[in-house]
Amino acid sequence: MPFYPPSWVPKLPVDPPDSISVADFVLEENWGRHPLGHAKAPFTCGLSGKSYSMLEVKERVDLLARGLSKELGFEPNTGSEWDKVIAVFSLNTLDTIPLAWATHRLGGIQTPANAVYNASELEYQLKNSKAKALFTCLPLLQTAREAAQRVGIPPNRIYILELPKEYTGDQKVPDGMKTVDDLMREGAKLPRLEPLKWEQGHGAKRTAFLCYSSGTSGLPKGVMISHRNVIANTLQISTHEKPDRDAKKPAATQSDYTENVLGLLPFSHIYGLVFVCHASVYMGDGVIVLPKFEFNSTLKAIQDYKISTLFLVPPIIILMTKNRDTLAKYDLSSVHAIITGAAPLGKETAEDLHKMYPKWVVRQAYGLTETCTVVTATKPTDVWFGSSGSILPGFECKLVTLEGHEITGYDQPGELLVKSPSVVLGYLNNDQANRETFQDGYMRTGDEAVVRKAPSGHEHVFIVDRIKELIKVKGHQVAPAELEAHLLTHPAVNDCAVIQVPDDHSGEVPKAFVVKSPQVGLEESDRMIARSIQRHIEKDKAKYKWLAGGVEFIDVIPKSPSGKILRRLLRDQEKEKRRKAGAKI
Structure with a gap:
């Protein structure tokens, strides 16, 4: 017996389109996104305050796409996406996601690399993805140069994503190196690009992001995420959130509710990439960008930018519960919700945080790179500590025993299998992993889960742990x-x-x-x-x-x-x- 979203979850408003790019989906108003002119600035630097409006970001993406096309020889309707792979090895910046959209505008792929990689780890991803260019930031430039040299990416194909001076101090871009702004200035002198001429199904077949899954053993695997995968999960998240956001609409106006959210998690990770950046921007929210985690600057950004929702991971929440005196120094009254993911948050830790801030709704979400993020999430009015929430719209889930028998009742643990338009195309050049993971239309998560009925009467999914662990x-x-x-x-x-x-x-x-x-x-x-x-x-x-x-x-x-x-x-x-x-x- 498959498990489905509870009755309160609305159906997806549209079937996720499969003939457009992620960039078109986010930057045009044809598929239900929050109106561009009324959205919050999509990305604001939490250190310097620098930001661009949604309309300015749309223009910057267009200029950057033109500059990239001339610089790298990438044409929108020529060649395969695998001829146009751009790697990003950087801390979070204002232009990280717009760079992805500019790459998509050319029909290319962005492969984001973990900012803590050493040169050998980065080398592996560059070689495996066959990246043609590398974007990095000044603190990571030495590592980027070393890895690029090993795989034959020439120095003039390494570019700089700029961080605020509040973070880099007196570091300057080396002479001869181009920045994203340089490419935009060059793009402003060039004619507009022709639009992508995709037929039905192209968005479901073409890779938009090549993210690398750490896995539990062996080398990281390149996960091929299609344009439709990202679009589908963005729609699934926004549809799941809609009833509660509608309840927050300002009484005196018909405009949709928007808020500032914390953009601290790495944009190279699927959680930050899709849930924080794409879904939030689609809903009209503003992402307050921080390069990396530093406790006091994070708390100051929450205070200064009146951030309402904190996207976090369990180690940061644990740190918060162990450092109450530090938190007391900052005005965190704007916060109304915590969303945690990437690893299970223990019931006890959630209870500790709730005792500290009773007005905060402690929500948990569950997903994987292979599902293009969120599979389940807590509804703000149906919180059950320890649970990862209810199934999102458009998902079908089932549990199976180690012997392969399907579980049809509650409180019986089994491996979680999921089916959804957000389930990815597969692993790059890894037939064995594809056979083991993607079977009969389902993705095998490798996670042991239990479905239980909450006091509210709704079904909740509890992630027990990795089966192998x-x-x-x-x-x-x-x-x-x-x-x-x-x-x-x-x-x-x-x-x-x-x-x-x-x-x-x-x-x-x-x-x-x-x-x-x-x-x-x-x-x-x-x-x-x-x-x-x-x-x-x-x-x-x-x-x-x-x-x-x-x-x-x-x-x-x-x-x-x-x-x-x-x-x-x-x-x-x-x-x-x-x-x-x-x-x-």
Whole structure:
């Protein structure tokens, strides 16, 4: 029995169009977007205050597309999109997303690279994607140059996305290098480009973004995201949000509700790319852009720009709950909602934040790069802590056991499979991964989930954990995320991760890696603190969930920029330690 969106979720207003580009969808008013002239400035720098109106951004995209066409020889209706791949390796800037739209205007692809990559990691993506040009920013220029040289991208095909002086200080663009503004100035001297001449189906077949999924093992996989995929999820998100936004419409006017949202999450990650940037701009909201996370400047931006919705990840929320005094220094009264994604937010952490700010609605969303982001999201009036919310319109989901049997009832865990027009084209040049992931019209998420009926009567989806990361203790499944969420409520725990370690008696048992809170006194021994942490679990959890593998204190929990705990790194380190000690691995 498939699971569908609850009855309160409206149907999609239109079938996601498949003959237009993402740029046309966002920059024209033909498909239900908020009127361009009445939208908030789509991107505003949270450090300098610099911004462009929606109409100015549309003009800048046109000028940049002209400049790129002349500079790189890309013509709108000539060749394949794979001949026009532009890589972006940068912190968040005002022009990151407009650059993508300008690339789409030429029928090309943007491949965004993680800003924390080293030269070898960037080299792999540049080579795998066959990028023809690379856009970067001054703080990352040295790494960009090194990777570009290795794959044969010449120096004159590296361009600069400019960051505010408040971030870069006295750094200047090296002589001879062109910036995005330089390309726009050159574009202003050139004739207008001919429009894309796409037939029906082209938008569903052509790749718009080539994002790289970190996965749980092996090299990152290039995920081919079509124009229709982005359009579909933008429509799914905006349709899901519409009833609650309509309820906020100003009483004295018929204009739609708009707000400022936090643009802190990396625009290279699918969460920031689609949910924050495309859906928000489509709905007329303003994205307050920050280059990267810094606690105090983020709080100041929320205060100064009266940001209403904070798109965050669990590590930042955990930091907020552990630093109440810092938060108290800023006026955060404009905030009415937190939306968290990219990794599960524990029920206990959500409750802590709600106690601190009772007026904030703590919402959770779930999605993947392979679904072009959001599959489920919390409705503001139907919050259930620990849940990832209800299924979005246009999605069909089902749960299957490890043996392949379909689950038809509530409270029965199984792998989540999803079907939607936002499910991507597949992985680039990876037939085996495509066969394993995309089957019978469904995308296998690799996540164990449970469907439960909320007190409201609506179905909610709970993500238990990655199937490959579940700990098997005497046949019982233990979700690391559940234990991590509970551990964070211990006063001595600032951050944590749980992995499985082998055990002769139980097969596997949980082991916790803990970053101690700064409040822990020097007189307290690690042994005493570890035992206190173990008792904290033993008090509230079944015996098979106890930390029989012990507690180890470390300085930092390894995480991806989107906030996912990199348990694989901890497992590898643990295996190596056990191997050297001659133990079973």
